[in-house]
Amino acid sequence: MLDLWLSAGLLLLVALGFLLVPLLRGYRQHAVEDRTALNVALYQERLAELAAQQAAGTLSGEQLETGKAEAARELLADTEGKAAVTTASLGRRVPLLVALVLPLLGFGLYLHWGGSEQVALTREYANAPRTLEEMTARLEETVKLQPDAAEAWYFLGRAYMGQERFADAARAFQRAAELANRPAEVLGMLAQARFFAGGRQWSPDIQRLTDEALQADPQETTSLGLLGIAAFEAGRYAEAIGFWQRLVAVLPPEDTARAQIETGIQRAREQLLAAGGTLPEPAAASSAALLTVSVDLAPALRDQVQPGDSLFVFAKAVSGPPMPLAVKRLTVADLPVQVSLSDADAMMPQLKISMFPQVQLMARISRAGNATAGEWVGRNQPVASSTSAVQQITIDSPDQP
Template sequence: MTELWLGLALFVLPLACVLLWPALRGAGAQRSAAESKRAALATLYREQRAELQSARDSGALDQRQFTELEAEMGRNLLAAEASLQSGGPARGGRGLLFALAALLPLAALGIYFSSDHIDDLRLYREVQASHQGKTTAADEARLTRQLKARVESHPDDLTSRYVLAQRLLVAGDLSGAVESYRYVVQRSPEAAGVKAELAQALFFAAGSRITNEVRQLTDEVLEIQPNNGTALGLAGIAAFDRKDYRAARDHWKRALVQLSPDSAAAQALAAGVQRAEKALADSGQPAAETVASSAAPAAANGPSIRLHVSLGEGIEAKPDTPVFVYARGADSPMPLAIVRLRAQQLPADVVLDKSRAMMPSRSIAGADAVELVARLAVHGDARPAPGDWQGSIESLPKASWGEPQTIVIDRQL
């Protein structure tokens, strides 16, 4: 929107000149020249005032800027009309008309570049680049810092705070994510989708447990959005914990049909449905239909890498310390496939394929070779930090992906 407004502002000047030309090209000074100029002035004033109002309504101008520009336009209009009434030189009238025509685009550009709108546009573009996997680790860290500074200086910018919350959740900063999500929900309680993500962040922050607050938020979301996938997943976990396996299965099945069959989330939900079906059968209750077919077969996930991950001898970690296992290409630090484990799960066998992609458009299916990394995140952050322990395979060509691989986490960063 901001780039469109800049283009429109630049377009106003030549357009105004075209509109004014019939009145200014010296039409026989004596025959209704004053009336023609007065009509042109009125038309131009109305058009520019309408553009000012549109800029204010879109947010490109605030009310103070709108008032100042409107007053300046009014002064120029009065001065031009006074010149016509006093019979001043035509050249002076033409100068005033051209000054008025130039006022809006030049003032709009000046205000835009002197305000923080251009910084907002730059930040938006960087967020888009991050979503497309076109940023480096340094870019990602800088972008997170910029978002934190943005929400501090603009507390009413809930969109930036929401984007920050999502980034903090992915990065493993659960307390920061919860704080940011909660801020947005408190000010926009009707935003059911954000409320569901807050419930998810609280679930992870509680060690993957359903707390009373998570349960309450989940119920509130499902009352507004019965098919919210995040809330249905949490509701299924809550039902399974209380041994209501039928409800757990039904919640997960409703969430499953909304997902791409080859996504990591779909695989996890399909496995959950199967667990619920089995628990129903073991309890003597009819399990009804299963959705095993909803989980895409391994072949549908394209090429895959099987990896055995273990901790090096003598390395100790708290049981819930995150372990990130991922594959990435040479063109970007963003993972092409990633699995999150906990230290207590090691040693573990992991499969990396396109169902583990962070974004559907970027997966290992499009890579000819990958770097494999397994990192014990001592500080809980998804990004490498001093003190973390790591193991890696620097380059694994596609021809070797069918062979089982092994990584031992034994090198401290």
Template sequence: MTLLWIAFAILLLPALWLLVSPLRQAREWHDAQQDFEANDTSAEQNVAIFRRRVESLEAALARGDIDQARFDEDRLELERSLLEDTANDQRRPLKSPSSGRLLVPLAMLVVVIAAVIGYQQEGAEGDLALYAVQQEVQSHPEGSLSMYIERLEEQAERQPDNPNVWSSLFPLYRDSGKVPEAVDALERLIELEGRIPPLLAQLAQIRFFMAGRELTAEVQTLVDETLEQDPRQPTVLGMLGIEAFERGAYEQAIGHWRRAVANVQDAETAESLREGIRVAQQRLGVEPETVATSAADGPGIQVRVTLDETLVGQVEDDATVFVTARDLEGELPPLAVVRAVVGELPMTVVLNDNVAMSPQATLSMVDQARLMVRVSPSGQAMPQPGDLFGQLDNVHVGESDAEPVEVVIDRVFE
């Protein structure tokens, strides 16, 4: 924050300089005006012009060009004009060069106060504090998730009306198992942001799981309110699919999940929904949907995935493995996703357009990609503390049957 206020001070300096600048030139301008007025001969020039015009009228009268009445009328007009010009030449006395100096510091004070109050009202000082907290925890030798939550809770007390505080706390509470705190944070966020579909969907989902995957009256009310605003809300549709699957309504579950897949943005979530569809189809006794990973279908990347020896034994063989390709700039949705289990490691998979989430974001659209592999013991599409992961950047997209690149799962997500 200190650097921010220093930056503000530096930005205010030019404005304050412009306010002070007239004072520095006041004496020079005063002397110049005084000299101009002392040497001003406009009054003498006006009198000389008047006399020449009167002489011209007298000559015209003597020649008989005008009569006496016309002469008197024109002379009266000349005298009136001379009086007006003379009156305009009268000036008020010049004030001292130092007069009004007290107004300048007052104006400077008003500018500074207005800038500070304006930033406090319209600026993002609270969000800057949140960023500082994040940087502090990341650089702390003993930085941890619990420390991060503790620091954010302190910010929640200081700025309870900042929605970004609660939007940061909610997923941390949820992922660390503090469900009541997560609900409180989410409800506070809804109070601040309004009852918008994404937030209502999150609240419906978390209350659904708190109720043992039961569609209670409270959950149903939230579902109805969400779908009334957004009938394609993927979080609610995914939850309804789970509820239908639990009671054996597999066709209904497939319908909900298909609609959710069509609207979800996260590749891992989409793949999880597709896996649910395949399982439901198996329960119905129909041929499950499959996603081909043929190495002959266009450009792609062949990836060999291995688990670091130091992490062997930390996860069960049935833990989910997500292999994802993304664009380097992070501007597009995931370009390709393959899902497997730890028991299949080490394994080689092919990422190409056949495993893309949508035709609008495919691996063939880029020359290089970032490979990300994550092991999720919970099978959740969103990263959770304790997940294992590995990453490889700047991977060339070429022939799918080229030599595989290797990604080692060697880190733990905190």
């Protein structure tokens, strides 16, 4: 910051120069004016003396004229080469007052609208943090100076999680969720932080957060993993297997977490068998409910969508919970497309398509990737969950909240 203030000080001196130089010139002009006035007064006094001497009879007329000429030459010699004195003046107080107020005003305006904090942060972040504690301290300083930076709050929460400061992490994720309009990823991290902050005790609040996250993104990994952990610790091994299988299905093959999750699935299977339960049937063998949906886009909308826009195809119970029973996520580039929704795609093992007699099929296009709200939607009339006929959906209507 030293070079910044030195540069500002130099510019301030230049600005003051424009104010003070005319003032100093004014002082010199006043000095010239005072000297000229003194010379004129001495000249007039000399003339008065000559006139008095003539009246006393000590000077002749010729001597008087000679004396006057000599006094005039002396006056001209004293004033020769001097610049003309200006009679107009701005005064001395106004420039001095401006010279004092200008630096204070500039400093105050910079403190109010300037970016000294951002300059300091930029220089500090130029060097990579050496420890997790150092990175956490930087993020804490960032959110203090920029309290509306959602990304800074999110990464601060991640840093707190790495330090097992779960209560602090929950507060950071809560702030990030408020600022970023509650994205699924942040909601999942918030639920996880509250779960560990509460001593690994499940609560209705955590359930609501995971439900909201999976409703917005059925493939939200943190929520799927957390639900699997909670189900396993509560002895609901079949549910844990279901959640973790959905998680493994969306993780990339190179993800190092896959091995741990698959180990957890194996342990859940062993615990389920040891408790006298039966393993869930593979998805291919399950025929309790299988709905085939053909989705297309109305020609009038083809110029209003983009290939990368998210496409959600889901089934909802006509009489039941508001959240979807099963969801498939694709993109507009896949249209037209035919997808299958079955019990194996259930968002929650205890809420399967086959458990409800009638369902409604819907397809939604969301540019923001939000399964609950988008730009365009298509739906069909309620159908029996056991139907085998291909259901047609055309996306043709603006999405209404």
